[in-house]
Amino acid sequence: MSNSINFPEPKMVRVNGVELEVFEAGQENRGKPIVLCHGWPEHAYSWRHQVPALVAAGYHVIVPNQRGYGNSSRPGDVTAYDIEHLAGDLVALLDHYGYDDATFMGHDWGAMVVWGLTLLHPGRVNRVINLSLPYQERGEQPWITFMEAILGGDFYFVHFNRQPGVADAVLEKNTSRFLGNLYRKNVPPAEPEPGMVMINLARAEMPLGEPVMSENELAVFVSAFETSGFTGSINWYRNLDRNWHLLADVDPIIHQPTLMIYGNRDAVAKAPNLKKFVPNVEVLSFDCGHWIQQEMPEETNQAVLDWLDRQGAA
Numbered sequence: 001m002s003n004s005i006n007f008p009e010p011k012m013v014r015v016n017g018v019e020l021e022v023f024e025a026g027q028e029n030r031g032k033p034i035v036l037c038h039g040w041p042e043h044a045y046s047w048r049h050q051v052p053a054l055v056a057a058g059y060h061v062i063v064p065n066q067r068g069y070g071n072s073s074r075p076g077d078v079t080a081y082d083i084e085h086l087a088g089d090l091v092a093l094l095d096h097y098g099y100d101d102a103t104f105m106g107h108d109w110g111a112m113v114v115w116g117l118t119l120l121h122p123g124r125v126n127r128v129i130n131l132s133l134p135y136q137e138r139g140e141q142p143w144i145t146f147m148e149a150i151l152g153g154d155f156y157f158v159h160f161n162r163q164p165g166v167a168d169a170v171l172e173k174n175t176s177r178f179l180g181n182l183y184r185k186n187v188p189p190a191e192p193e194p195g196m197v198m199i200n201l202a203r204a205e206m207p208l209g210e211p212v213m214s215e216n217e218l219a220v221f222v223s224a225f226e227t228s229g230f231t232g233s234i235n236w237y238r239n240l241d242r243n244w245h246l247l248a249d250v251d252p253i254i255h256q257p258t259l260m261i262y263g264n265r266d267a268v269a270k271a272p273n274l275k276k277f278v279p280n281v282e283v284l285s286f287d288c289g290h291w292i293q294q295e296m297p298e299e300t301n302q303a304v305l306d307w308l309d310r311q312g313a314a
Contacts, residue, residue: 007048008063010071013213015092016085018073022093025074026055033099035090036063039108039132040233041171041179043070044079046107046221049297057305062102064093066113068232070224081235083243087117091124105129105304107293108268109236112136116243119250125309128258128278129304131292134271135278138252142241156198159238169201171230178202178221183218184209184244185265185289212291254278263288284306 008023023044032052036047054061067089068081073139075081090113094102101124106114111130118125138294139146148158181201211218212298219314258281262270266289274281284303288295 006052007045008051010044010065012071013093014066016088018067018089018286020067020073020089020093021069021071023051023063023065024061025063026058026060029058029060031053031060032058033060033062033094033097033102035093035102035104035108036061036067037066037090037104037110037113038063039106039110040236041182041221041225041230042108043221045217045224046291046294048217050105050293050301053301053305057308060097060308062093062097063088065224066101066110066123068228068235070228074228074232078235078238079242081232082239082246083113084114084115084120084246086236089121090117090219091121094124096310101126101130103127103129103308105131106133107131108133108290115254116247118254118256119247119252122255125256127148127308128254128256129307130258131300132262132263132266132268132290134260134262134268134274135254137271137273138244138247142244144241156296157237159198159235161240164238167199168229168231168234170202172225174202174274175225179221179225180211180218183212183221183291183294183297185212185291185295187304252277254280256271256280257311258282259284259304261286261292261303263290263292263295263309266290266292 008025010021010023012019013022038044038046047063051061066086068074104114104117104125106239111133114128114130115135144158144161147155153162178201197204254277258278260281260283262285264285264287286292286296286299291299
């Protein structure tokens with residue numbers, strides 16, 4: 001991987017019936033694992049600013065491209081991307097490295113996976129750090145059904161589910177433009193107005209803010225999605241109602257010490273009842289948009305390391 005930041009070279013690791021492309025650093029810090037989970041439409045490289053800081057602080061850092069991303073496996077079955085499979089990959093990754101548990105840090109969809117992992121396999125998670133996406137209360141209706149009733153069929157979560165293949169094809173035809181428009185400060189990942197914003201970002205020149213990354217850094221993401229396409233990653237969205245059913249009988253409380261970091265200019269809403277479901281949470285808010293750890297890397301690193309130190313994890 002050619003980039004301006006010293007990022008680990010990948011290894012292919014076979015776990016849970018798939019191969020994951022894993023970027024590992026700090027092997028000398030055996031015994032202090034932290035697993036970083038990217039969001040959509042991202043890549044392990046979204047954690048490039050955090051890896052050196054965590055290694056320097058004494059952590060064994062494990063950063064997978066999760067199934068559907070980069071050079072990791074892209075199963076054809078939509079249900080292969082449900083929360084049981086995504087969480088199962090991370091549990092199997094811990095087994096591969098010989099760890100009983102680890103600290104997990106997620107951003108965006110990666111946060112959703114970390115929340116789900118912690119509910120399904122609480123013994124494998126010792127601490128939770130999540131960015132942007134707070135704990136999602138299960139509610140009385142499946143998530144896509146609820147969103148469709150409130151936000152309509154054009155909301156991109158709903159569109160991905162109700163019109164399979166349409167967004168995939170548009171994004172794959174316009175990968176560079178889409179990612180270049182999306183990875184900007186203050187560009188929300190959610191719907192600012194009626195219409196399918198993800199497709200609009202792909203079809204139009206919409207420079208709505210300062211770029212989050214350099215052209216060389218953006219090229220890493222573009223190259224990865226030009227290779228993988230978008231269907232595998234979008235299939236995560238296509239399992240939201242399935243996930244709602246899979247989590248029906250699970251204890252809904254996150255008991256682990258948790259750090260939640262919001263961006264004040266992020267379109268993702270803060271959770272008003274976070275303490276109800278995550279009683280041991282500490283909440284921070286930064287003056288940034290959605291791409292928190294890339295927009296404010298030094299502040300993110302300092303906040304995470306300070307919190308870990310207070311938890312006795314450093």
